[in-house]
Amino acid sequence: MKQLLILLCFSQVALAQQVKFTSPLDTSLWKPEIAPKENSRVYTSKGKLIMDTKGGVTVWLNKELRGNFTIEYRRTVLVAGGVNDRLSDLNMFWMAQEPGFRRHGVLEEYDSLQLYYIGMGGNTNSTTRFRKYEGTGERRLIGEYTDSAHLLQANHTYTIRIVVKDGTTSFYADGVRYFEYADPHPLRKGYFGFRSTWSRQIISDFKIYQ
Template sequence: MGPPLRLPLCGLILSLPLTAAAWCEAPRKLERVATDDFRAGLARWRLEAEDTRAIVTAENGVLDIATPAGLSLWWREPLGGDYAIRFTAAALPAPASAGPHAGRISDLNMFWNALETDGGEPYPRSGKFAGYDGLPTYYVGFGANANTTTRLRLYDGSQRRLLAGFADASIAEPGELPMTPATRLLTNKPISVEIVSRQPTAADPIHLRWSADSNEVFTRADANPRLHGYFALRTTASRLQIRDFQILQCR
């Protein structure tokens, strides 16, 4: 357990302990720089929903997303430096408005380090998945395609590149591993998600870590990594509940 952290939150200074992380080497320490406890609406998020029947609420400590079609929810503040995003997520049966997809468990997805090709903030889109094809970003689809795939992709502005993935045999792409219990969603089972983005070093060239329940599902050590930009929760024909959203920086 690390030393107490003085955290500014809603005008108050709180003293909180913060656990050290292996990727944040001493003498630097993790600092919690932003949170959303989902008790005050969606002021810190920008919604893009393909279908007007989508219902998104943030109250009583829960971000509740129920959508019949594509939906992205963008955190309004850009992220950079050595940082981590942490939150807890649970997948529930998709709403009746999802039609043939009603009741399915699917698509705990996200974009991060997203910037337009000119380096600007992602411009508003309709929420349809294909509309993001030209947006340079990293993307993870966890339990996507009706809970049959978990994939890490890099969007480079012209194509979506599969970097690593897991898939059921019938739809697996070359090089993908079989799905496992650690890469599949379970109904209403909370998952602790952590995304780490950091400057690679000679001692630790890994710049990207994506973990579920402390299991590192994806890691990358690329020559030209994306290290800053915007984050969005992404889903389609699903229902998700998100809690305890926080952003930490290694300083």
């Protein structure tokens, strides 16, 4: 597949700004939802997005994505003595239906949405799970790993890739396919969001390919 770097309706200038995560954070392009906890914040530094949070956090891309596409980016869970450092929860939502950007980062607030969800190294780095939220409160489990090969390494920069193509969605970390799901009732449009809780993480080099 010929991969052309695009951001759907955004211009190339806007795309370059997004990839670099300009300072301060462009809140027209990115919509942070963060639990009201002490010592929690979302900010940018040196072209990277930092989520440094005691509670839950979601940072949405404010653009509905449609059709076939690939999302790719780099992400590190830091464990270096920071107040919120914890090896857990390299998570993300995609194809979320009408998120509204009015929540406060608490995971249960998203139960009313239809979406796909990866929780990589969740539950204090004991599980990696792929779920489909049905919009009814059901978080349907599609697949799960508990072995160390599919859990997180501290301070390792992962290349994350999500592929949506013709009703099938796949998740890769460092080129290894963890999950692939041919959904009989696929979500064909929706929003992408970085998701985590109680951790410090760095995100960079965000791209979307058509």
